[in-house]
Amino acid sequence: MSKIRVAVVGCGSISKFRHVPEYAANDNVELIAFVDPIIERAENMAVIHGGKAFATHLEMLAEMKPDAVSVCTPNNVHASISIDVANAGAHVLVEKPMAVTDEEAAAMIEAANKNSVKLMVGHNQRFMPPHVKAREILASGKLGKVLTFRTTFGHPGPESWSIDGRESWFFRKEEAIMGAMGDLGVHKSDLIRYLLADEVEEVAAFIGTVDKKDTDVDDNSSCLVRMKSGAIGTLVASWTYYKGEDNSTVLWCENGVMKIGTHPDDQVIVELRNGSIEKHKVGAIATNDKQEVSGVVDEFINSILENRTPAACGEEGRKSLNVILSMFESQATGRFVKPNN
Template identity: 75%
Template sequence: MSKIRVAVVGCGAIAQRRHIPEYETNSHVQLVAFVDPVLERAEVYAAKHGAEAFTDYNEMLAKIKPDAVSVCTPNFLHAPVAIAAAQAGAHVLVEKPMATTDAEAQAMIEAAAASGVYLMVGHNQRLMPPHVKAKEILQTGKLGKVLTFRTSFGHPGPERWSVDGRGSWFFRKNEAIMGAMGDLGVHKSDLIRYLLDDEVAEVSSFIGTLHKDGTDVDDNSTSLLRMNSGAIGTLVASWTYYKGEDNSTVLWCEHGVIKIGTHPEDQVIVELRDGNVEKYAVGAISTNEKQSSSGVIDAFVDSLVTNTPPSISGEEGRRSLNVILAAFESQATGRNVKLS
């Protein structure tokens, strides 16, 4: 079988640390083009892979005609690049949040469908071994119904992560559109939907900029969620966890509690009401400080090789995005927001 010709649009931190290295180790892939407004960034990878470097994604699509495209741009470009790639006949893997509005997300889904290509969203949390294990345990029914939960993602902020540091697009509202909630909160809205196999019914949120000077994007958010099942819980996203990144989830259920990512070795801990405790060391959740394979690239490539629609589809990405958009609406209006 001929290799899948992949182009990477955006050569910043997420491309450098996740997409490019994971494509490099996938035997089904040939990296054929790199695009970045800073040409030198694209040229470094183009030289390494015998590929071409571009500053304009439309020019790249017309000249290279790749089989697939990874969209690793600032948030405001996710939809335009993904739509252009789909219209050019390329399968699309887009970073989260997949878009900045629901209308954009819908347009992306429609563009992929019209061209007969796949659209996948890079929600890597649901592919992390501890989360896969936790869902497996929940599905056995031994814990009964999930009653309440908390899910949290916080770290010191993108200045420690982005290739541009404090000068990153993450802090420019016109490019990022949303801050910690779009960066981290959408991971958790996707995760809670995945773990509970349920949709968010209602959101109430406090979102603000508490400590990052010189930016008007949010650096903290706390949201109260009510699921269709009736379960209630909190979702926290923060860029001001200066001492101790947190990427944990705890679900309190009828017959006990399941703790995910609360212990460095035992990534999943089940404590049952009958006194039994089960501990699972199933591999870590990838963090900014300690990278492990996201699983996203392999899942995307596997979809293309097997001609199977990706499980983390555009529709899934859209539902997770809408939770975040509802949170911003709640902050703006001071009201609970119901999701359809």
């Protein structure tokens, strides 16, 4: 069959390290366009991968009809660009957080449904081999019910990751809207929902700017989470883990404990109350320093080829977004908040 013709909107680090290489490695994809307001970035990608460079997504859509589009832009325009793309009849893969309000997320889902296109959110944590293995172990029932948990995502901040370093949009509130919570916290709200196959019932949060200078976006959050099942735990997102990244999750269950991403070689460790220990070497969780294939692009392309709803679809992205929006509401009001799920 003919290849899926893909355009990439936004040519920063997430495109450079994840989306574009993964599309280029997929035999079912032809990259046809790159879009960035700094046109040289789009042109550089077009030189390497073929296709044409554009300064805006509207120019690209006026000239071309891609089958699918990755939206890898600042958070504040995820929704508007995704809706334009869906209305042009193309499938949408949008980076997380999918939007900055629930109303935007709902409008994106409506546009995708109206135009009969796929909408997927780049929640790569649910595709990481240690997390897939952990969910499988939980589903087996050997650990019993999850009682408490902690899930953490912290690194030194976007300075070393973003293509623009300290001048990145990540630090400009009008474009980012949210900081570490939108960058990292939403990954963990999605992960805990995925691992436990459960929804978040209620949250409380401290969110603030603890150490980053000259920015209004949050660099740290510590949040309490209660699931519908009754499990309680903590969710932490930080841009000030200056000594190095932590992307780990620990689940304390009726029959033992499961540690995910706490050991460099044994990515999933199960310690049962009867004294037995299982260690699973299943492949690493991707980090900014060590890129791994995310699984997101392949899932997106396969969902198109197989004409099925992608994992991390728009509805899933909306639920994970609502968890962190509720955390911001808790910080603002000093109250426990129930997500609008």
